[in-house]
Amino acid sequence: AQSVAQPEDQVNVAEGNPLTVKCTYSVSGNPYLFWYVQYPNRGLQFLLKYITGDNLVKGSYGFEAEFNKSQTSFHLKKPSALVSDSALYFCAVRDGEAAGNKLTFGGGTRVLVKP
Amino acid sequence: ETGVTQSPTHLIKTRGQQVTLRCSSQSGHNTVSWYQQALGQGPQFIFQYYREEENGRGNFPPRFSGLQFPNYSSELNVNALELDDSALYLCASSLGASGTGTDTQYFGPGTRLTVL
Numbered sequence: 001a002q003s004v005a006q007p008e009d010q011v012n013v014a015e016g017n018p019l020t021v022k023c024t025y026s027v028s029g030n031p032y033l034f035w036y037v038q039y040p041n042r043g044l045q046f047l048l049k050y051i052t053g054d055n056l057v058k059g060s061y062g063f064e065a066e067f068n069k070s071q072t073s074f075h076l077k078k079p080s081a082l083v084s085d086s087a088l089y090f091c092a093v094r095d096g097e098a099a100g101n102k103l104t105f106g107g108g109t110r111v112l113v114k115p
Numbered sequence: 116e117t118g119v120t121q122s123p124t125h126l127i128k129t130r131g132q133q134v135t136l137r138c139s140s141q142s143g144h145n146t147v148s149w150y151q152q153a154l155g156q157g158p159q160f161i162f163q164y165y166r167e168e169e170n171g172r173g174n175f176p177p178r179f180s181g182l183q184f185p186n187y188s189s190e191l192n193v194n195a196l197e198l199d200d201s202a203l204y205l206c207a208s209s210l211g212a213s214g215t216g217t218d219t220q221y222f223g224p225g226t227r228l229t230v231l
Contacts, residue, residue, distance in 0.1 A: 043222040051217045105157035
């Protein structure tokens with residue numbers, strides 16, 4: 001079984017400050033980890049993924065995420081948040097040793113960036 | 116935008132009715148996955164199709180069924196609609212269900228289904 005936890009329902013940050021959105025996961029095999037962002041009344045937009053290799057993954061719009069195997073975490077970060085980053089963020093995991101390509105999503109974290 | 120399109124954008128049905136939702140994959144993608152996103156929740160995996168065959172299914176009853184066509188577009192059919200089926204239905208396409216699971220899934224804008 002695979003699962004994802006996003007412990008914060010909402011994160012508030014001032015524009016220009018660092019942004020962190022937390023994610024922890026559980027899988028039986030190797031984790032493949034993804035971050036998506038969702039704007040109101042829109043589908044999910046892909047930000048970045050970790051498959052293997054360097055633990056620090058860089059993605060779209062200045063976002064990055066750090067894979068930490070010992071803590072089973074994959075936190076999303078941005079050094080300087082913008083008001084336009086306000087949206088709903090989803091972490092997702094796939095078990096690399098399971099058949100198919102099912103993604104399991106967390107419940108989402110709403111990010112509010114204030115001017 | 117991802118190039119994944121879904122129709123219709125919105126749909127209102129009554130309990131007991133049947134509904135068909137449609138999805139066109141991004142060019143070159145042969146795998147389609149369907150997800151249900153209830154209000155305030157993360158997407159839940161319904162099933163996946165790879166080269167016209169079902170390639171995995173989540174915890175959804177058989178009244179949720181699907182098809183994938185030779186051009187890799189897809190349909191989601193839901194029979195005997197219930198109030199709890201009200202949700203945003205998302206389609207995602209990816210390059211191939213090779214079993215490695217490294218492919219990125221690209222999502223369409225979704226279809227908002229309301230069941231009254």
